[in-house]
């Protein structure tokens with residue numbers, strides 16, 4: 001029984017999540033026993049300070065000096081607790097029953113812990129203390145990595161308790177703010193790491209040649225697609241004991257400035273869909289072999305295009321209306337292959353890559369579209385029912401949008 005279930009009759013609606021405090025792990029790690037509600041609200045009431053990637057990149061402009069690093073940490077240290085506190089508070093407004101879901105409560109606790117760890121750092125005034133902060137930030141980023149499959153599982157279980165618009169708005173906001181949190185956090189961690197690497201004699205390749213903070217300035221979409229396709233092939237083997245082949249063609253030498261983890265997330269989700277559809281359609285049609293998945297890269301002015309073409313039977317007109325909705329999946333209908341009824345642990349165990357199991361959470365397309373759109377790109381699907389899908393992904397090079405895009 002979830003911890004909170006026993007508390008249900010005693011608590012008011014908005015205190016559903018607070019009833020869980022202090023988080024279990026916090027009790028273990030911290031000597032401070034109380035959930036510090038006053039401090040969370042105090043931080044959450046502050047305005048966030050949007051920043052453009054261009055401004056973040058200024059901290060990493062060569063030469064990388066201690067002053068740059070201290071400026072970067074000053075912004076990071078003042079900004080992240082405010083953003084984290086706002087997220088914590090946003091969970092309080094969820095319907096009571098949704099807040100008591102163990103997966104959602106777990107994510108809530110992770111946000112609270114992240115806030116708790118970061119806000120309690122005294123202002124950083126030296127490079128030595130900056131390293132301490134940077135390490136804590138890095139650990140924090142790792143802890144928050146599995147937020148998406150966890151929250152996806154939570155909303156899958158609570159779908160009926162929230163109106164579609166309300167759910168979509170909450171998740172969109174959570175994910176957008178998470179992108180901002182990660183970009184700011186990872187950018188600082190990367191900068192701090194690069195600064196230290198440069199202090200070492202004969203450090204080999206100048207990191208600034210390719211990396212500017214967390215942004216890879218010569219990311220190869222073709223390599224990324226190959227890497228992700230291999231990962232998805234492994235997932236497919238594990239799940240279906242068979243997998244289609246793939247090939248990459250077009251402008252395979254093209255590069256782009258982008259955050260690799262975002263590119264990877266989008267790509268893995270789209271490929272999981274294409275591979276799954278192909279295997280399941282082959283089975284339903286009794287095809288003797290799987291048609292390969294074609295991945296074509298094209299070069300545009302300031303962006304790259306990727307088309308993923310499968311022969312997985314396409315999407316019906318009726319389903320097409322729903323595919324970009326959170327927690328909507330056809331996986332639940334196929335009892336045999338459903339992951340929806342599995343525990344989160346099983347789901348996560350099946351997770352070999354990014355974003356959870358091969359299918360079933362219904363987060364792949366809506367999130368991939370949100371990620372693609374974040375830096376001015378797009379994601380569209382053209383389906384030929386009974387044959388297959390063409391998925392068109394367009395990603396803008398981050399260089400092109402650094403000044404305008406506020407995060």
Ligand code: ADP
Pocket residue numbers: 269273274277310312313314315319323328329330331358359360361362363364365366388389
């Ligand atoms: P999930 O994969 O967890 O079901 P997604 O958001 O990734 O969630 O996709 C939603 C639904 O869209 C899938 O369940 C599937 O029915 C449909 N879909 C997505 N991509 C394809 C594709 N390439 N071919 C056929 N159906 C697809």
Ligand code: MG
Pocket residue numbers: 269272273358359360363364365
């Ligand atoms: Mg999917």
